[in-house]
Amino acid sequence: MTSTPSREVPQDLQDGTVAARLLAWFDQHGRHDLPWQRGITPYRVWVSEIMLQQTQVGTVIPYFERFMTRFPGVRALADAPIDDVLHHWTGLGYYARARNLHRAAQKVRDEHAGVFPDTLDSLCALPGVGRSTAGAILSIACGVRAPILDGNVKRVLTRLCAIEGDTSRGATLEELWRIAESLMPQKRCAHYTQAIMDLGATLCTRSRPACVLCPLAASCIARAEGSPTRYPSRKQTRRIPERHCQMLVIRNPAGEFLLEQRPPAGIWGGLWSFPEIDSATDAATACDRIAGEPAASLHHGTAFRHTFSHFHLDVSPVHIRVAGLGRHVLEDQRLAWYKPGQRALGLAAPVKKLIDALCPPETAHEP
Ligand code: SF4
Secondary structure, three states, X not given: OXXXXXXXXXXXXXXXXXXXXXXXXXXXXXXXXXXXXXXXXXXXXXXXXXXXOOOOHHHXXXXXXXXXXXXXXXXXXXXOOHHXXXXXXXXXXXXXXHHHHHHHHHHHHHHOOOOOOOOHHHHHOOOOOOHHHHHHHHHHHHOOOOOOOOHHHHHHHHHHOOXXXXXXXXXXXXXXXXXXXXXXXXXXXXXXXXXXXXXXXXXOOOOOOOHHHOOOHHHOHHHHHOOHHHOOOOOOOOOOOXXXXXXXXXXXXXXXXXXXXXXXXXXXXXXXXXXXXXXXXXXXXXXXXXXXXXXXEEEEOOOEEEEOOOOEEEEEEEEEEEOOOOHHHHHOOOEEEEOOOOOOOOEOHHHHHHHHHHOOHHHOOOO
16 A cells, blocks of 8 residues: 655644643543552653553553552562563553563663653653654653644544554654644643544544544544554555464473573563473473473373464463472572462463463462
8 A cells, every 4th residue: 555645744634623622521421540640750651651552542551550559660670580580561552562672771870860751752762652652751741742643643644634544654753743743732731632542532433433523523534534444554564474382381390480581672572481392292201301390290281372463372381290399400500490479470371371271360379
């Protein structure tokens, strides 16, 4: 799909009417009681924005609250072990976000004396912070006139101005930034940012926009055309490849699980997972090789699929009991016996699911 040539932002969108209507709607119908809207600081806005990438508000709320309890400020986050950070991210997915969050907190601690920077460029220099996240931090926490352009806002703007083309790149992206910039009011920048995010999340939804309730309906070109869901342009769908693996669910006589820490980069980077082998490898031989302990019993569990953004992973669990503690486990720091509830480790999502099924959380010992 090619981008349409850039054009001027329609005059009626630049006269402040859109912002005024949006703010009036937000005052009455917007969300005002989300956890990150209380005690607003750049740190809280930043963490919430990173968590909300690719993730629904309802899912994020309990994670955000637990995260803030454990890491109430940027120094607490910077000083924490990465395992602890990943543990508090377990289940949210896209773990690079958590690793970047941790690295960025250390950068704020070491290069900015623990105080969040307050310019677009210095925020964008932090790992995992792009222009839109920086705009959210500046506008919501500091009241600065800095627009955002997350997925929800892109959807609203492409419909409002009937913008075609790939919204993630090139001339289309530049045009959207120009529109975002020109719509942003001089005052009430924090509320405006929250308002346009809310509009995208609650009314201008992907498949069923509630145009009859929308405060921008009179200005919206997509609505006038009668086909709002035509925008944003659909990306061409590609077939997602499939991969297969076996996960060795090895337990010792104490009922502990053998976990292996994954390399820092790549899928589930830095998280703890069951040892993984390819489908053709013999599981009993692999158990002996990895743990240094022969399998005392072995049975194959029910296979399941875990889907990433770019491939499906079909997992065949192999349940293995061993009689000892494994001579390799003590020697290799990347191997550990894990008892649920006793140690804060970041777990890959399917691993947590399997452990919860075998050892339900209410029966696990809490520290
Ligand atoms: S009128 Fe409809 S399509 Fe246009 S911004 Fe509002 S909800 Fe979205």
